[in-house]
Amino acid sequence: MTILYRGPLAGCDYDCPYCPFAKRRDTPEQLRADRAALERFVHWVSEQDFTVSVLFTPWGEGLVRSWYRRAMVQLSHLDHVPRVAIQTNLSGRTAWLDQADLDALALWATYHPGQVSHDRFIRKCHDLSARAVRYSVGVVGLPEQLDAAGRLRADLPDDVYLWVNAAEGHLYSDEEATAWTALDPLFAVSRTPHPSLGLPCRTGETVISVDGEGDVRRCHFVRERLGNLYDGTAQAALRPRPCPLAMCDCHIGYVHLEPLGLYDTFADGILERIPAGWPHALRGSHPARPRISLLDPTPPGP
Secondary structure, eight states, X not given: OEEEXXXXXXXXXOOOTTOOSOOBOOOHHHHHHHHHHHHHHHHHHHTOSSOOEEEEOOSSOOTTSHHHHHHHHHHHXXXXXXXXXXXXXXXXXXXXXXXSOTTTEEEEEEOOBTTBOHHHHHHHHHHHHHTTOEEEEEEEEOGGGHHHHHHHHHHSOTTSOEEEEEOTXXXXXXXXXXXXXXXXXXXXXXXXXXXXXXXXXXXXXXXXXXXXXOEEEEETTEEEEEEETTTSHHHHHOOOEEOOSSEEOSHHHHTTBGGGTHHHHHGGGTTTTOOTTTTHHHHTSSOOOOOOOTTOSSXXXX
C-alpha cells in the first residue's frame, strides 16, 4: 500500500502568491490536533504486517514541526516501510536527518523565489547532498521564474533532479516549453492536464489518500470517501477503479494513471519524484538500470 497523508496542518512560513493551498497561522489547539493525528497515523503504520510507503503532502510546511521530523525518522527505521517522503520548502533545520535511515527517507523539495534567497536555498541543497539524503528539487514554471530556475539548475549538484510544475492555468507556447524542457527533460508530462476519465488508475486500489481523521479517499482530488483507515472499512473497499474525473493536472495524481507509464519512468523514485536512472537515463548517457518499483503490489520472486 502507498499512502498520501495530509493531516489538518495548514500553517506555512511562506506565502507564495501562486500556491493553491490556503495559508493560515495554526492555533495551538490546531497544532496539538495535528500532532495527535500524525502520531496516530504513525502508530497505525508501525502495526501493519505488509509493505507501506508514505508520502506526506501537508497544506503547510511540516518539517518546521518536531512531530513531522520525528515521524519521518520513526517510519524510516521500520522494515516494512521502504520509502517515506515529504513535500517541503527546506526552510527548516537538517541535523535531524542524521537520525534517520537514509535508505528509506527522501525529500521532495520546492524552491520558491521571492520567499527565500537563492544562496540560502542552494546551501540547504548542498547540505542535503553532503549528508547523502535522497531528494529532488522543483519550481513552478511561471515565466517570471525562468531565470531563477536556470540559475538554480546551474548551482545544484549535477545528480539532483530539477522538476518543473506547469503553472496552473498557463498555456505554454512551444518556445516557452522548450526553455523549460532544457531544465526538466520531463516537462512535457506536466505541460498540459491529462484527460483521465475512465482510465485505469492505481488510486483506490494500491494507492490511497488519508486525512487526519483517518478517512480514506482514492486520491486528494476525488472527494468520495472509501472508508476509514482505523476501523478497517477502507481496506475492504480497495479495488481497481477507473478515474471519475475529466482531467488530472497534478503530479501526485497523474503519476498513478496506468496508461501514462510513469511507474516505469520513476520506478522507486515515484514518491520523491526522481526518475529512474537519473541523471544518465534522461540525459542520454546510458539507459536506466532495471528496477523493481517500491509501489508494485507484486513482490519479486525469490
